[in-house]
Amino acid sequence: MIRSAVGPFVALCHLQQGSAGVVLGQAVAAGEVVAACGNSGNSTEPHLHLQAMDHQDxxxxxxxxxxxxxxxxxxxxxT
Structure with a gap:
């Protein structure tokens, strides 16, 4: 979950287990790698589920x- 300073919370789902390159509370910039794509869920190929939300819960x-x-x-x- 990424919290934007001026906008929504952004959830990144189906990431590769153990691939996180950032830690809780760390600031991230546009274009920065935060983790690798995985294929959790009902999928045979790596993919990213990205969702913008108005609340972190x-x-x-x-x-x-x-x-x-x-x-x-x-x-x-x-992109």
């Missing part, structure tokens, strides 16, 4: 719209 949170550089990535692209 997922049971109380509501989804918040999110874009990357003002748009959404298309399949097969990276």
């Amino acid at each position: 997922p049971t109380r949170a509501r989804a918040v719209p999110i874009t990357f550089d003002g748009g959404l990535p298309r399949n097969g692209t990276r």
Whole structure:
């Protein structure tokens, strides 16, 4: 979970177990590697589930719209 200074909480899910490169409370910058993609859940390929929320508790949170550089990535692209 990443807490934005001016916006939502961002959850990064399905990360590779043991791959975290940051610690609780550490500030991170755009473009910084925080962990490796994994394939937990019902999946055969590594992938990332990214969700912006208005609260850090997922049971109380509501989804918040999110874009990357003002748009959404298309399949097969990276931002």
